Amino acid sequence: MVCAMLSEFPVTVEQPVVWGEIDANGHVNNIWYFRYVENARVELYRRIGKYDESVAGGVTIVVASTSCRFKSPLGFGDIVATGVKIDVIGVDRFLTSYQVVRKSDGAVAAEAEAELVCFDPVRRIKAEIPAPLRQRLEALCVSAS
Known part of the structure; x- marks a missing residue:
């Protein structure tokens, strides 16, 4: 069921809900959903070589929204x-969307979006997406097919 729910998301991460994520209402506090999304985004970064590119090219990626x-x-x-997909790739940014699914029944717990921008931390300005990074992003982009 979960596989079908996340079939259009090329990167997925599974994790358990732990006790510290539960709030006074007895369910996961809203801030933790952003952590689930962040964990999927970090796996996306790993898959596209963001950490190697940051070292080699001096350009990193930051969350704009x-x-x-x-x-x-x-x-x-x-x-x-939690699945993540790349929806649109621009000159200096790309848009991602996420889906958080409860594995036991396939219920969609949350849907999220993030705009990610390439950034030159030395000059403190946005930067074009480096060509090697762009190629790996395009390979995962849903609109590229």
Whole structure:
């Protein structure tokens, strides 16, 4: 069921809901959904070689904006699968979308988006997406097919 739900997301990460993520209402606090999304984004970065590119080319990627829509509560002991896909690639930025799914029943717990911008930390300005990074992004981009 989860595989079908996340079939259009080329990068997925699974993780358990732990006790410290539960709030006074007995479900996962909203801030943790951003952590699930962040963990998927870090796996995307790893897959596209962001960390190697940052060292070699001096350009990194920063989050320009992010949002999340909460759809279904998660509880202690749930396993969540979070998928990320690349929707649009621009000159200096790319847009990603995420889906957080409860593994036991395939319920969509949240949907999120993030705009990610290439950034030159030395000059403190946005930068074009380096060609090697762009190629790896395009290989994962849903609109590229």
